Amino acid sequence: MTTKFTKDHEWIRFDDAGATIGISDHAAEQLGDVVFVELPEVGKTFKKGDDMAVVESVKAASDVYAPISGEVVEVNQSIVDDPSKVNAESMGGAWFVKLKPSNPAEADELMDEAAYKAYLETI
């Protein structure tokens, strides 16, 4: 199972069922305490880079972009019910959506963990 990252701080993890997407520890930490999450409906399709979800802290709202194109097959209602989970488990239990990729090759352009860590050093 490989995890890749975008420059906008989403992570995406691939397995046999498809792709799971969330926001990185760095993104969660920068946002601060998350108080609101808005997720797309199951069945909705996105192109790579589209606004897919919204995450808000006390101070700021931030868009979550689709790292690749695809159709939403599942969303994580538990982070809508308890947004603080995004801060506690950003890389695991607080995933946002599962996508069925329409063009899996798009993932090749994303960073692996080492490249993302190096990228964080530059910003």
Added chain:
Amino acid sequence: MTADLKRTPLYDLHLSLGAKMVEFAGYEMPVQYPDGVLKEHIWTRTKAGLFDVSHMGQAFLKTKRAELGSDAAHADIADAIETLLPGEIRKLKKGGMRYSVLLNKDGGVMDDLMVTRPARDDMQGVLFLVVNAACKDADFKHIASKLKDRAELDIAGDRALIALQGPLAVNALQTVVPGVETQTFMTMKPYHWNGVYVIVSRCGYTGEDGFEISIPNDSAEEFASLLLTHSDVAPIGLGARDSLRLEAGLCLYGHDMDETTSPVEGNIAFALGKRRKEEANFPGAERILSELANGPARLRVGVKPEGRAPAREGVEIVDMNGAKIGVVTSGGFGPTANAPVAMGYVDFAHSKTGTLVQLMVRGKALPATIVDMPVVPHNYYRG
């Protein structure tokens, strides 16, 4: 961070406390400490939060037309400042303070400010002013030039300002400055601490009981550090300062009021003195009195979104038919309210408490209600 940003005397202390620094009004200021905005907000509502507000403008306005130290000198300096604002300053008691607004000739708000009549007999004929950081240069220029024939403005660039806010603020501060516990809301008293002159005002910007302490720059860090040794006191950044004042229904100048809004539109008509309204001799009196009599075109109101989604500054407010009736000027999530909190301007016809409206958030119309402010009740100490 650009090199030309100013720093307050507490800059090093902020860094040592792990603050995240941001630009605000030309200053490098702490937006939050490691605990984060949510915890800092709750801490202030339940214990005592220490805020660096040294970026705000402090000044002493002194009459040139009477010898300091008499009631006549106070009357003269009060008459002077009353030409620029609509508040009742003449009748302030010694050590009393008022929230007021500097008005332009059209009755628009140039800034909001605190005006204090000193408690000391020998300071009669002087007023202590505290204005917003972003407006201070313009405010002081305006005041000094308008009153140049009759008053002198001494800008107190040598003084820091520290706010201690929250229900336990009085317990903590009285261990450092004994006597403050006897002050009531909106009063000021001078003290000596460690050989320096400190001015303590029982007021604030959170809706909680609390104090603002004006202290010489050189002593500010030692004073703040001493307060922070108290187990109920924690440092609080600008992020929580904003969510606290939002829940308390207090205006942030430049967002919830500007040069186009009158004090009546801004829903701060309480700042208009009774005698001042009768005399009708403040800038823009014609417009302001007409709005009081006939209702303003628009009014600042509280707006409560029904769901969990925050509505932030700039969100359009529409009626139930989708017609635009106003705009959110401040909004976010209120940690104590545990709900989104917003304020904004709506057409007067839609400003009644209980009116159902909709907020256009990311293209969707979300249901909301016009509500009274504050959302979280004030907790001031009135004796």
